[in-house]
Amino acid sequence: MINLLSNLKISVPDKIFIKDPESSDLGKRIIEHGILLIDEIGFDSFTFKKLGVKIGSNESSIYRYFESKHKLLLYLTSWYWAWIEYQMVFATHNVPDDKDRLFKAIEVVTRTIKEDVTYTHINEVILNRIIINEYSKSYLTKEVDSENKEGYFEVYKRLIHRLREIIKNVNPDYKFPSSLASTIVEGALHQHFLKVHFSSITDCGKAITPTEFFINLTQNALKTNTDESN
């Protein structure tokens, strides 16, 4: 699976960037060290000037790739969700049982990220931390609707749609497949955050994982009256 993935370029909507960062060495350094710096000082304190210093390049050069730090965040989040999407597709591919497929899919979107050596300039463990800490900021803006129209959130919505379809296969009569799908994905990020910063309002921690919680929640939500198999 890792080899299959390594031949694929994770595809990010091209309206997000001015110049594709994958197309040059400087572009890749912007992504690589952008991730590290956002993780280090937080997105709010992050500036292109500081990133320029880190990569020994100039602020103005970074602006030729991304028109703002907000667009860079949109790039990173789209990349992340596309990466998760690929993992979901591969992990659920050829799984014959509908329920098993759903459990696999939930596992992919809720688990703690382990390092992936496929994309050398992107540290997925750190990127995942950025998603947990900063993802909401990418859409909690006054510009959401216009940016949504521009397609900046396509990857994320497609992932939720895929998960919704897998849910519907398990129980076509379930009334809230979209809300369940979006709750699992967003909720998992939230539980991972709580685990680190507000442990008193989550059960997730050393013994219990968000994956366990959401699989249990989903399993019960989709149980039909006549279903005693689980």
Place this chain on the structure above:
Amino acid sequence: MINLLSNLKISVPDKIFIKDPESSDLGKRIIEHGILLIDEIGFDSFTFKKLGVKIGSNESSIYRYFESKHKLLLYLTSWYWAWIEYQMVFATHNVPDDKDRLFKAIEVVTRTIKEDVTYTHINEVILNRIIINEYSKSYLTKEVDSENKEGYFEVYKRLIHRLREIIKNVNPDYKFPSSLASTIVEGALHQHFLKVHFSSITDCGKAITPTEFFINLTQNALKTNTDESN
């Protein structure tokens, strides 16, 4: 109930402000128009200078109440959750059946806010919109841990703890009462957001409410094997 509440002052941790905005006319105007202005232009574009213009006062005077706009947001969110907490306590008070109590509690934390005339200078409908759009930004910061130690999130955590206890009463064997409680509260905000901005990834809208979704989810999550009553 409204009359009972009107005698209560919603209590916000006093470390959040420099001077209690409830203690003066200017303070109340800061809160009242702060809410309106944040809703109008979004928290990111909101500044004390702009607020000063709106209320015919000076930037420097506002700084005498709140040391930063971030603290003002913490004030508003604490106020909001304390207000929700009161409603939850009153709505569940004297409800004999554990399940009914839980459903009432979920309703209070997930429903669409209708206007409340009790607190004249605070428009709860608009404040709710701010919570939906901006709440995450109050804790998704590099300072969460130190601010959490200072008690800035006490009200929110207390609300989640209350909900958790109500959940535990219904099913003491349920393994994830804290995670379920935090998922309901955070998830409801998220579903309300999706309803407005990303309707394709939620079932909530005109026909279905977040309350319905989360009551259904909880009901199924807490069902015991021998429980056929619902």
Place this chain on the structure above:
DNA sequence: GCAAATATAATAGTATTACTATCGTTTTTG
């Protein structure tokens, strides 16, 4: 191998932000 095109670097400049500090005036209150 060289000219043209492209990419990058360096510098400067702008309006705004998120404050702090000071001072004078008004209002409150003991």
Place this chain on the structure above:
DNA sequence: CAAAAACGATAGTAATACTATTATATTTGC
């Protein structure tokens, strides 16, 4: 009524989030 507290006005600062221009380096196409 005097002292204290609150408020308003002004000024100042370092940083932010850019844009614009120009110079230099690198790549490429013929």
